[in-house]
Amino acid sequence: MLLALALPASPLGCTAEDAPAVPTTSTTPAPVPRAHLRGLKGNVQIKRSIADEWSTASDGVPLFENDKVRTEAGAGADLVFSGNGSMVHLGGDSLIGIAETRPRPGRPRTDLTVLRGRIDAELERPSTQSLSVNTPAATIQAGREIVFQ
Amino acid sequence: MKTALLLLAWLSAAPPDTTVVGPQESLREVAERVLGDANATAELRALNSLSSDAVAPGTRLKLPGQERGLALKALETARTLVAQAKGTGVLPEAEARLSEAEVYFRTARYAQASEAANAAGTLVSGGRAPHPSTFSVHVEPDAGTTTVSVTRGPPVRVEAEGVTRPVAPGETVLVEKGRPPVVPATPLAPPQPEQPEQGAVLKRRADAKGHLGPVKLTWAAVTGVERYEVEVARDMQGAAVVTQTATSPELKLPVLPAGRYWWTVRAVGASGRSEPSVVRRFELVPERLKLEVQKGQWQ
Known part of the structure; x- marks a missing residue:
């Protein structure tokens, strides 16, 4: 039974650049992109949560939870979050992960994990937007919504 | 299957988080132990319908759930926003809603406390023009040391090890893994060399070994300094031939062979070492003694 539950959730056969595949016969809701990559400069790579390999990212590619993005020294990219339009510029020699949307009891919501x-x-309207960033050492919360959720 | 259903039923019927009052433990001590706040006795009284702080050992007390943490965060943010708006003519209504939220919180009505705190925050921010929020997060590749700098907009909250620190525009906070956020100490400014002047040629008498001296180096004092470290080298990037420390902004060098020397000075204080000063060069040359031989008996 567990196998039967797990199989529809496993988007086998999709490339690293593609969104995770959604079986047409399943009732599982389609994954919603958390953010999109824009303004790529230099070597920017992406690793899907279901993939083992890194691949070169392209402009406009959607990012889903647990995807990772890394940049080489001198490279850069912008992440535009779908939920509230907040924008994050990723600098060179960096590694980030898109956080899970699933809420964890007693833990604040996270949008982004910066590992390196x-x-x-930038939040254009911090009174309505929010952004929560995790690092190995701290949690950073900007905007008001995150607190008042 | 039946066992699973029974387990599910048992789990759903399980009582919420509780604690038992220990022997000779006061309600204040219970509040400190379970909520980390000795002043939260009112919340425990309200939750458990107690008429006073007196509780018998062995009493099982009901504890607040996750909603307390959310209400506390909303309350803390509302307090910060209202406090920041004090100088800008905060709305009395916002202060009233904040007071209301405080009362709700103390009486363990956490949902109402969150709502009132949100309303207070909304009232404060609603009267102000929206300011974009920009900040940067830098994570070192070592052990994840994190630096957060806020450029503009409302304060950003940085939380680590249970400590939350608001970071206002223009401020920077540093977080080392496993430690609470701290404001990094301002680095010491490098000292400004004064004497000898750049490129000065210093004539000194040679000693029996042909070494010249003395040479006194001086520089402008730096506040908050514990000592200065002076390095003298024989060329611009060479290894130091003299390394000495001084507690005042001057240093008398030991005698040296004739030649060119380059020197720098650093300030050292509680916040670490400064960058080295600009490099100064001087040249040591032997002073020629004027020999006057007079005619006489011993000519």
Whole structure:
């Protein structure tokens, strides 16, 4: 039974650049992109949560939860979050992960995990937007919504 | 299957989080132990319908759930926003809603506390023009040391090890893994060399070994300094031939062979070592003694 449940959720056969495949016969809702990559500069790579390999990212590619993005020194990219339009610029020699949407009891919501390197974030309307960033050492919360959820 | 259903039923019927009052434990001590706040006795009284702080050992007390944490965060943010708006003519209504939220929180009505705190925050921010929020997060490749800098907009909250620190525009906070956020110490400014002047040629008498001296180096004092470290080298990037420390902004060098020397000075204080000063060069040349031989008996 567990296997039967797990199989529809396993998007076998999709490339690293593609969105995770959604079986047409399944009732599982289609995965919603958390963000999109824009303004790529230099070597930017992406690793899907279901993939083992890194592949070169392209402009406009959607990012889903647990996907990772890395940049080489001198490279960069912008992440535009779908939920509220907040934008994060990823600097060179950086590694980030898109956080899970699933809420965890007692833990604040996270949008992004920065494992290495630098991000510059911008919220045009912090009174309505929010962004939560995790690092190995801290949790950073910007905007108001994150607190008032 | 039946066993699973029974287990599910048992789990759903399980009581919420509780704690038992220990021997000789006061309600204040229970609040400190379970909520980390000795002043949260009112919440425990409200939750457990207690008329006073007196509780018998062995009493099982009901504890607040996850909603307390959310209400506390909403309350903390509302307090910050209202406090920040004090100088800008905060709306009395926002202050009233914040007071209301505080009362709700103390009486363990967490949902109402969140709602009132949100309303207070909305009232404060609603009267102000929206300011974009920009900040940067830098994670070192070592052990994840994180630096958060806010450029503009409302404060950003940085949380680590249970400590939350708001970071206002223009501020920077540093977080080392396993430690709470701290404001990094301002680095010491490098000292400014004064004497000898750049390129000065210093004539000194040679000693029996042909070494010349003394040479006194001086520089502008730096505040908050514990000592200065002076390095003297024989060429611009060469290894130091003299390394000495001084507690005042001057140093008398030992005698040296004739030649050119380059020197720098660093300030050292509680916040670490400064960058080295600009490099200064001087040249040591032997002073020629004027010999006057007079005619006489011993000519």
